[in-house]
Amino acid sequence: MLTASRIGRFATYAAAHHGLVLRRPGDVAAVRADLQAWSTTDLEAFWRAVASFQGLRIDPASTTPGSILEPGPGPTGMPGARWLPGATLNYADQLLHPPRAVDDPEHRAERPDRVVLLGRSQTRDDLDLTLADLRTEVARAAQALRALGVRRGDRVAAYLPNIPETVVAFLATASLGAVWASCALEFGPRAVIDRFAQIEPTVLLVAGGYRYGGRHHDRRDHVAAIRAELPTVRSVIDVGYGGAVPDSLGWRDLLDGDAAPLVAEQVPADHPLVVLFSSGTTGLPKAIVHGHGGLLLEQAKSHGLLWDLGPDDRMLWYSTTAWMMWNALVATLLVGGSIVLLDGDPGHPDLGHQWRLAARTRTTLMGASPGFLTACRRAGVHPVEEARAVGGDLDALRVLGSAGAPLAPEGYTWVAEELPGVQLAVGSGGTDVCSGLVQGDPLLPVWPGEISGAALGVAAAAWDDEGRPVVGALGELVVTAPMPSMPLGLWGDPDGARLRATYFDRWPGIWRHGDWIRFEERGSCHVAGRSDATLNRGGVRLGTAELYGVLETVPQIADSLVVHLEDPEGGNGELLLFVQPGPGLTVDDALRQEIAARLRSELSPRHVPDAVLEVPVVPRNLTGKRLELPVKRILQGAEPDAVASRDALADPDSLAPYVALAAQRPSRTATPIGAGR
Numbered sequence: 001m002l003t004a005s006r007i008g009r010f011a012t013y014a015a016a017h018h019g020l021v022l023r024r025p026g027d028v029a030a031v032r033a034d035l036q037a038w039s040t041t042d043l044e045a046f047w048r049a050v051a052s053f054q055g056l057r058i059d060p061a062s063t064t065p066g067s068i069l070e071p072g073p074g075p076t077g078m079p080g081a082r083w084l085p086g087a088t089l090n091y092a093d094q095l096l097h098p099p100r101a102v103d104d105p106e107h108r109a110e111r112p113d114r115v116v117l118l119g120r121s122q123t124r125d126d127l128d129l130t131l132a133d134l135r136t137e138v139a140r141a142a143q144a145l146r147a148l149g150v151r152r153g154d155r156v157a158a159y160l161p162n163i164p165e166t167v168v169a170f171l172a173t174a175s176l177g178a179v180w181a182s183c184a185l186e187f188g189p190r191a192v193i194d195r196f197a198q199i200e201p202t203v204l205l206v207a208g209g210y211r212y213g214g215r216h217h218d219r220r221d222h223v224a225a226i227r228a229e230l231p232t233v234r235s236v237i238d239v240g241y242g243g244a245v246p247d248s249l250g251w252r253d254l255l256d257g258d259a260a261p262l263v264a265e266q267v268p269a270d271h272p273l274v275v276l277f278s279s280g281t282t283g284l285p286k287a288i289v290h291g292h293g294g295l296l297l298e299q300a301k302s303h304g305l306l307w308d309l310g311p312d313d314r315m316l317w318y319s320t321t322a323w324m325m326w327n328a329l330v331a332t333l334l335v336g337g338s339i340v341l342l343d344g345d346p347g348h349p350d351l352g353h354q355w356r357l358a359a360r361t362r363t364t365l366m367g368a369s370p371g372f373l374t375a376c377r378r379a380g381v382h383p384v385e386e387a388r389a390v391g392g393d394l395d396a397l398r399v400l401g402s403a404g405a406p407l408a409p410e411g412y413t414w415v416a417e418e419l420p421g422v423q424l425a426v427g428s429g430g431t432d433v434c435s436g437l438v439q440g441d442p443l444l445p446v447w448p449g450e451i452s453g454a455a456l457g458v459a460a461a462a463w464d465d466e467g468r469p470v471v472g473a474l475g476e477l478v479v480t481a482p483m484p485s486m487p488l489g490l491w492g493d494p495d496g497a498r499l500r501a502t503y504f505d506r507w508p509g510i511w512r513h514g515d516w517i518r519f520e521e522r523g524s525c526h527v528a529g530r531s532d533a534t535l536n537r538g539g540v541r542l543g544t545a546e547l548y549g550v551l552e553t554v555p556q557i558a559d560s561l562v563v564h565l566e567d568p569e570g571g572n573g574e575l576l577l578f579v580q581p582g583p584g585l586t587v588d589d590a591l592r593q594e595i596a597a598r599l600r601s602e603l604s605p606r607h608v609p610d611a612v613l614e615v616p617v618v619p620r621n622l623t624g625k626r627l628e629l630p631v632k633r634i635l636q637g638a639e640p641d642a643v644a645s646r647d648a649l650a651d652p653d654s655l656a657p658y659v660a661l662a663a664q665r666p667s668r669t670a671t672p673i674g675a676g677r
Contacts, residue, residue, distance in 0.1 A: 005442035055099035081482035084269035092174035093264035108311035109336020122344030141172035152177035157201035184320035188647030208243030213345035269293025287491035298485035311336035317367025352386035359392030409449035577609035587614035619654035
C-alpha cells in the first residue's frame with residue numbers, strides 16, 4: 001500500500017536518504033505514526049526531504065544544516081522563525097516550470113502541451129490554456145505590468161472572479177516580485193475598500209460583472225466606488241469579463257503582441273508573495289502576509305503528499321478569489337497538475353452540476369463543502385448517475401476534499417455509499433496558514449464525523465485552560481512548532497505586536513488558532529467551532545459544530561444558528577437557537593419539541609436551547625461561515641454596523657431580524673468577547 005501513494009513513497013525515500021527511522025516498515029499505521037513524529041520533531045530533516053523529494057529549485061540548494069529553518073528566539077522558535085534563510089527563488093517560476101519530483105523521472109509535469117487551466121463559466125464560453133499558453137500569457141502580462149511601473153514590492157490588487165485571467169495576473173505579479181491581493185466580485189465596495197486600502201495598491205484589475213445562475217450582476221458601479229477610495233492606484237485594467245469598465249485599460253490590448261520569455265525575478269524566500277484577508281465580520285479584516293518560500297514548501301507537502309497530486313491529476317474545487325482555497329487550487333500547478341476554474345453558481349441549474357463537470361473534465365480531486373454534500377444527500381443526488389447523464393463517469397475521481405465547516409457523520413456515510421473507493425479527505429486550517437492543520441491523507445483511516453488527524457509537518461494539539469495537552473476532551477487548537485506557511489506578518493504591523501496579540505497572546509511561543517478541537521486516543525479529531533464562539537453553560541464547553549451536526553439531520557430545518565448569552569452572575573446564561581425553516585414550513589411547538597428531544601438524546605440536556613426562534617435567514621459571510629459572534633453582540637446591545645460590514649455578508653440584510661429582536665429584549669450591557677476572524 002505504501003507504494004500506491006506519494007506519501008508512502010516519500011516515507012520510503014525519507015528513510016533511505018534523510019534519517020527517518022521506521023520501526024515496522026511494512027505496517028502502514030506504524031509508518032504513518034513514525035512519519036508524523038519525525039515531521040514535527042526534526043523539522044530540518046523533514047522539510048529538507050520534502051524539498052528534495054518534490055525537486056524544488058532553491059538557490060542555494062537546501063542540503064546543509066540550518067539551510068531550511070532559522071528558529072526565532074525562545075524555546076519553540078515561534079514567532080520569528082525564518083524558512084529557507086539566505087535562499088532566493090520565485091514562486092511563480094516554480095509553478096510555470098514545475099520541479100522534477102523524485103517519482104516523476106520522465107518529468108511529465110514539464111510537457112508544454114498539457115492543458116493546465118480549464119475555465120468553466122456561466123458568463124462566457126469555455127476557455128482552456130496549455131502550459132505553453134500559460135507561460136506566454138504570463139510573460140505578456142508581466143511585460144504589461146512592468147510597463148505600467150510595477151516593481152518589486154509594489155502591490156497589485158484584483159477585483160476578479162475565478163477565471164484564467166486571474167491566474168495569469170497573479171503569476172505575472174509574483175514573477176516581478178510584486179505582491180498580490182484579490183477579492184471576489186461578490187464583495188460589495190466597502191468590503192473591498194476595507195481590504196485593499198490597507199495595502200495601497202498601484203494597479204487594480206477589475207471585471208465589469210458576472211453571471212450567477214440565471215442572473216447577471218453588473219459590478220461597474222462597484223468598481224467606480226472602489227477606485228474612488230484607492231488613491232494609490234495609478235492604473236485600472238479591465239480584463240474584459242461581464243461588461244466593459246469605463247476609463248480603464250483593456251487587458252487584451254495590453255497583452256497583444258510578442259513578449260520575450262519570462263525571466264522571473266529571484267527574491268528572498270521571505271519576500272511577500274500574497275496578502276490574504278480574514279473574514280472581516282468584526283472590525284477591519286486582518287491583512288495576512290505570506291511569502292514565496294513558506295507557501296512553496298507547505299504546498300509541495302500538502303499537494304504532493306497529503307492530496308497525492310502529480311502530473312496526471314486535475315483539481316476541481318469551487319472557490320472565489322477571496323478564499324485561501326483559490327491559492328491552494330492554483331498551487332496544483334506546482335506538482336504538474338491542472339485545475340478547473342469554475343465561476344458562477346455551483347448549484348445551477350441543479351446540485352448535479354459539479355458532479356457532471358467533474359465527469360466531463362476527468363477530475364481526480366474534487367473539493368466539496370460540507371454544506372454542498374449535505375444538500376446533495378438531502379436532495380437524493382446520485383453523483384454517478386449525474387456523470388452518466390452527460391455520457392461520462394467518475395472513474396478518475398480518487399479524492400473528495402471537504403473543508404470550511406464540520407461534516408456530519410451522515411455525510412461520510414453518503415460519500416462512502418455513493419462513491420465507493422474514493423478517499424474522503426476532510427480538513428480544517430485557514431487563511432492564517434493558507435493550508436490545513438488537521439486533515440486526511442492516503443495513509444490515515446477515515447472515521448465518520450471526524451478528521452483523520454494532524455497534518456504531516458504540523459505539531460497540532462488540544463490544550464486546556466492551564467496549557468496542558470488533553471485527549472478525549474475539548475481544548476484550544478494549538479501548534480507547538482513552526483510551520484512554513486505561518487504568516488510573515490500582518491500588513492501595517494511593522495513591529496509584529498498585532499501578530500503576537502493575535503496568535504501568541506495566551507501562551508508565549510505557542511500558536512493559538514482560535515478553534516476548539518478534540519483529539520481522540522487514535523489520533524483522529526473533531527473541530528467543534530471557533531473557541532471564541534464556543535458555548536459555555538455553567539462551566540461546560542459546548543461546541544457549536546456539535547449542535548449543527550444534529551440540527552442538520554432535522555429535515556424541517558433549512559439552516560440554523562446558535563448563540564449563548566452569558567449570565568454575568570455566573571449562571572447557565574441563555575442558549576438561543578435561531579431556525580430558518582424549509583420552504584413552506586414554520587417553527588411550531590412540534591418542531592421545537594423534536595429539536596429538544598434530538599439534542600437531549602444525541603448530545604446532552606445542556607445542549608437543549610432555552611428558546612427556539614424562527615428567522616427568515618441565517619446570516620453568513622461571503623465564504624459561507626455563520627455569523628454567531630455578530631448576532632451575539634447585537635443581542636448584547638451592540639450596533640450592527642459595529643460588529644459586521646454589510647458588504648462582508650452574503651445577504652446584506654440578514655442581520656435585520658436580529659436587530660429587531662434585540663430591540664424587543666430587555667436592555668443588556670455588551671460584554672467584551674474575543675474578536676472573530
